[in-house]
Amino acid sequence: MSGTSRNATATRRPSQRAHAREFEVQAARIAAPRLWLIAAVCALVALGIVMVYSASSIKALTTEGNAQAELVSQLVFIVGGIVVAVAAARLFNYHVLLEKSIYLVGAAIVLLGVVRLTGVASHGATRWISVLGVSLQPSEFAKICIVLGLAQMMSTVKRGTRLHDQSAQIMGAACLLALVLIFFQPDKGTVMVCAVAFWVMLAVDGTEPKKLIALAVGFLLAYLAYAYLKDDYSRQRIVSSFDPFADEYGDGYQSVHGFFAFASGGLFGRGLGMGVQKYAYLPEAHNDFILPVIGEELGLVGVIGVFACFGIIGWAGVRIAEQANDRAGRLLAIGCVGLLLGQAMLNFAGVLGVAPLTGKAVPFLSAGGSSMLASMLIVGLLANVSLNTTLPKTVHDRRRAKLAIARDEEQGSRGKERPVAPAGLTLINGGYAATAAPRRRSAQGTALARHGAPTRNAGSAHPELRDVSRPARRGRQALKQGA
Numbered sequence: 001m002s003g004t005s006r007n008a009t010a011t012r013r014p015s016q017r018a019h020a021r022e023f024e025v026q027a028a029r030i031a032a033p034r035l036w037l038i039a040a041v042c043a044l045v046a047l048g049i050v051m052v053y054s055a056s057s058i059k060a061l062t063t064e065g066n067a068q069a070e071l072v073s074q075l076v077f078i079v080g081g082i083v084v085a086v087a088a089a090r091l092f093n094y095h096v097l098l099e100k101s102i103y104l105v106g107a108a109i110v111l112l113g114v115v116r117l118t119g120v121a122s123h124g125a126t127r128w129i130s131v132l133g134v135s136l137q138p139s140e141f142a143k144i145c146i147v148l149g150l151a152q153m154m155s156t157v158k159r160g161t162r163l164h165d166q167s168a169q170i171m172g173a174a175c176l177l178a179l180v181l182i183f184f185q186p187d188k189g190t191v192m193v194c195a196v197a198f199w200v201m202l203a204v205d206g207t208e209p210k211k212l213i214a215l216a217v218g219f220l221l222a223y224l225a226y227a228y229l230k231d232d233y234s235r236q237r238i239v240s241s242f243d244p245f246a247d248e249y250g251d252g253y254q255s256v257h258g259f260f261a262f263a264s265g266g267l268f269g270r271g272l273g274m275g276v277q278k279y280a281y282l283p284e285a286h287n288d289f290i291l292p293v294i295g296e297e298l299g300l301v302g303v304i305g306v307f308a309c310f311g312i313i314g315w316a317g318v319r320i321a322e323q324a325n326d327r328a329g330r331l332l333a334i335g336c337v338g339l340l341l342g343q344a345m346l347n348f349a350g351v352l353g354v355a356p357l358t359g360k361a362v363p364f365l366s367a368g369g370s371s372m373l374a375s376m377l378i379v380g381l382l383a384n385v386s387l388n389t390t391l392p393k394t395v396h397d398r399r400r401a402k403l404a405i406a407r408d409e410e411q412g413s414r415g416k417e418r419p420v421a422p423a424g425l426t427l428i429n430g431g432y433a434a435t436a437a438p439r440r441r442s443a444q445g446t447a448l449a450r451h452g453a454p455t456r457n458a459g460s461a462h463p464e465l466r467d468v469s470r471p472a473r474r475g476r477q478a479l480k481q482g483a
Helices: 002-010 013-064 069-090 094-099 101-118 138-156 167-184 188-204 209-230 232-242 251-264 288-322 327-351 369-387 395-415 445-449 456-461 464-480
Strands: 120-122 126-131 134-136 425-428 433-436
Touching: 013 288, 013 369, 094 101, 094 138, 094 327, 094 445, 101 126, 101 138, 101 167, 126 138, 138 167, 138 188, 138 327, 138 369, 167 188, 188 209, 188 327, 209 251, 232 251, 232 456, 251 288, 288 327, 288 369, 327 369
Parallel strands: none
Antiparallel strands: 120 126, 126 134, 425 433
């Protein structure tokens, strides 16, 4: 059977082989960012499994009597996240999801309303609901629905125009209502992540840089002013982010011990599992502060490795957005990149003391079922855009196609049967001419032969050429008179 397939491949026409090679080249260009994305996500998930167990084993052993309790829960959500990612990538075309995005945003609003009415309060916020004994955070999934709605809204509106379309106005109002419900949970971190995603979508869609800068500055000033004036808790978070050591045992406690973890890790870290700050010194070590644990046990090298993986995710997502066949796919892909990188950067900025703490988990690394499921869903949407992308032909593709056609025509012409000339005739320029007898050719005969005129014998020996020989005789007479 294999020999038959090899023979069939060998007997392909050159043009077919060229088209097959061209398809393989284009498929490789499309698949490369997707494969890098999957590889970086797998590396982060694998590292997260190890670090969640390292950071949570002591706390789980003392509180639940089982050091593997948090690890088992994380593994269950990882398996569920893989199923969600594959379903999001394969079951539907992303255009279908965009067309139904208004219903998805509506469902998100309903869930957020349920949280508002009957949600579970924890750490001073009401963000969770209990589903079959499992606590889920609807805002993690609502942010994805919001990006889907924004991508659909922006793709239906012409660049540089206002929202005159009624469906776009409804979509914008629904997304704004979802953000308001998230903001008053309160979950200001998710609102900031959605703002980052919307900002990068506007940037990719061609918004003027001045407007982008004004929008970013205005949002940050409004957020800081509201958080500073809202209550004492939010105000102290902002103040302590500038100088955590001013209140080392109060509001700056988490940040200070995060700094201790980074400082004690050095270049290569204390060693896997050898960290000290996770021993009840660093709150939420397996969740919000997973990066300091990595810094303490794996050192600066481990932290740079985490940054490199998120850099690869960003590069792959941007490449997928660039290759998308339409504006909607480009906006959806870059919005998903904004969600992943925006959440990661907010966490990194908080634990490094660059910005106030927001309580957002690190995608793929931190413990948390909702964060893992939502992050995997975002990866599935990015893969969906990539799987439904076809690249246009490049200059090199067109050159290869021309060369293949030329080779095909050349080989085809070799295989054709050449016409056989009658006796005494020669095929010249698609016609027949008489073959002259081997004799010394005069100057006149040379001139006639150069003009392709048949000789005298051609007209006498072959009656079908007499009409051609008469003009030739008149040409010879004209040459004699001229001489």
